[in-house]
Amino acid sequence: MGASWKMVDEGWGRKAVDFATLSEPGNVREYVTLHQHLRVGxxxxxxxxxxxxxxxIELAVARGASCAGIDASARLVAVARDRTPSADVRVGDMQALPWDDGSFDVATSFRGIWRTTPSALAELHRxxxxxxxxxxxxxxxxxKSPGAWALAPFRLATSAKVDNQAAMVSLGRPGVGxxxxxxxxxxxxxxxxVPFAWEFADPETFARALASTGPAYEAIQNVGEAAFFEAATRRARELVRDGLPLRATLDVVGYLARKPS
Incomplete structure (x- = not known):
């Protein structure tokens, strides 16, 4: 893994607390929906x-599951362990999982496995x-999502990075997954x-939340943090609604499957 491993933690872990408190709570609809489809209990x-x-993981434990998790970012894993001390959460490579064959009844990944990481699926199968x-x-x-504006600042990354992002998300195209x-x-x-909506108190909170993500880091590397924040807040200011949160509804696709008996 080498440099790519380090880059994952630099991109996603550098603002781990911002991500955990400002960005990730907006994913709750997604988490709850998939757990319901999978009948986690x-x-x-x-x-x-x-x-x-x-x-x-915290939500799955609340449904009665015993949980493990893996992520490439040590700083995000530290937050996950703090949230759920009973879970077996490890820093590691999803394409070389450190668990034995047949260790789990259920496996999930929320926008963590992409068209560019097919070997991770082989590991989940195992x-x-x-x-x-x-x-x-x-x-x-x-x-075509009403909230497409919220992801537009990611396109400030280099063309090579933007092209790679497109290749990653192609797993969501009809028939591909x-x-x-x-x-x-x-x-x-x-x-x-899968229902998905980010909500924010104001444009500045939105920009801070977005800046805590990996794709934002790729854009920040290219244009600088100040330019990224300016781009993120500019469009958001046009969408402020009196007495209501900023809201970005985005299209998220879920896939359900099982390992043959």
Whole structure:
């Protein structure tokens, strides 16, 4: 992994507390919906891949599951461990999971596995029990989303980085995720709609939350933090509503599947 490992923690971990408190709470609708589809409950052993600051793990534990998680960012893992001390949360590579075959009944990943990381799916297949359930989410059709404005500042990254982001999210295109999951050995693959909306108190809070993410770091590397914040707040100011939060509704796709019995 080398340099790529370090870059993940630099991009996602450098503002871990901002991400955990300002950005990740907006993902709750997504987490709850997928857990409901997967019927997560008492007795389930659940692994969350690219678990970030661990809010999805905390919610799964509240449903009765015993949980493990893995993320490349040590600083985000520290937050996840603080939130749920009972969970087995590790710093590591999702493409080389440090658990034995058949260790889990359920596996999830919330916008953490991409078209560019297919070997992570092979690893999830390996660590699931026969009949184990899998749930993934990925970005869907962003350009047609009412909240597309909220992700526009990411395009301030270099053209190579923007192209890579597009390749990553292509897993959400119709038919693509189904084909990739089937190729990894999963069956009963189906696509579900997942509600997703970010809400913020004001443009400045939005900019601070967005700046805590990995794609924002790629843009900041290219144009600088001041230019990124200016771009992030400019459009948001036009969308301020009296007495209501800023709201960005975005298309998120869910995939459900299982390992053959």
């Amino acid at each position: 008492d007795g389930d052993r659940l692994l969350d891949v690219a678990c970030g600051a661990g809010l999805a 660590v699931l029990v026969p009949g184990g359930r899998l749930g993934l989410t990925v970005w869907g059709h962003i350009k 189904e084909e990739v999951l089937a190729g990894a050995g999963f069956v009963d693959v189906r696509r579900v709609s």
